Amino acid sequence: MKEIEFTINGRKKRIAVRPKDLLLNVIREELGLKGTKYGCGTGECGACTVLLDGRPILSCLTLAVAVNGKSITTIEGIGTDEHLHPIQQAFIDAGAIQCGYCTPGMILSAKALLDKNPNPSEEEIKEAIKGNLCRCTGYVKIIAAIQLAAKRMRGERV
């Protein structure tokens, strides 16, 4: 076992992990944050996406020991039940959620995009979520949701 210390959703955590523990399992099992999903386990689907120092990565292909000293954001870290993050609200308003399995990863990829680029083109949105598979929606409403969120985050009243 090895002690690691990292920030998760703004809070410092110190836990002991095994060298081969995956970040995904630590987040779900040790920390009990079940918003991060397990899909394929091989990098193809993006359900396990989290932000590492603000950048989207796949927690199913990341060793827990590798995040020592770093900052992780999961879907639980970007809004509260009372105050959803604007992207979360936009996903609801635009009808971009069906089964919801892809949603946490999708929203985190969208957040990383909008934090860097507040006014992305449709192409840029597609590129940003290329690594997040959705089997239900056909993506059209997801793209609309991200465009809606972008407008609201820029201060437009829509």
Added chain:
Amino acid sequence: MALLSRYGDKAKLIAGGTDLLVDMKNEKINPQYLISLMKITGLSYIAEEGDVLRIGATTTLRELEESQIIEKRYGLISKAVKCLGTVQIRNMATIGGNICNAVPSADLPPALVALNATLKIVGPNGERTMPLEDFFAGVKKTKLSVGELLKEIIVERPPARSGTAFIKLSRTAEDLAIVNVAVRITLNEDDTCREARIVIGGGVGPTLIRSREAEKLLLGKKMEEELVKRAAEVACTGFSCRPTSIRASPEYKAEVGRVLVKRALLEALKKAGGVVEDDERN
């Protein structure tokens, strides 16, 4: 370094882990020790020095994608990186991993060979350099000895009147290549071909292929369409795909290879032919 010598082949280096952890999960390999390269500071950098670019082995593909220097003057690398994987993968995957994993379908090696890249390798006996072109020994095999690691990739800036192109054919954009082609051509004053580098990857053999014969065909000549077509045919004869190749048959690869090589050469020619502004030499 000391760790690597101590554990020998019981240990495996890990950088981004996007290949290694997939292999471990599929139980293709099960190393006893993992030595993380990401902990080593000073192995991630993009530095331009005169007419060469030095890239540290643990630089992520996303960092390459975001680099203005690369976008402006080493556009072939940008093109190849943008075709590779997804944002998440590019945030994790490193250039060193893409090279050292030595799968013939990797996207960066053809582009880097077309740019005449050299590798700086460090090991128990010090440092050595080797052209990237000579680095691959077979599928998943490199010329690294036990205890050695890749430290730096050195890329030559394309000379004046150069043009480059990278084309990847795959099932979906984030998938591994069926065929990928990278070329760099340089023209003489009179528009004849001064140098051509034609590299084909995507599992057309156990390693990527540089087609010297096709390159020779172009040398000193005006690159007219007929000649380019012939060069593409020469470049795509004798592919030896793995019999297990799941993505396409050798015949199919040769067929599309010819089309892609021709298209890449013509694209590079067009780029080399225009007025060459200093910043557009990519």
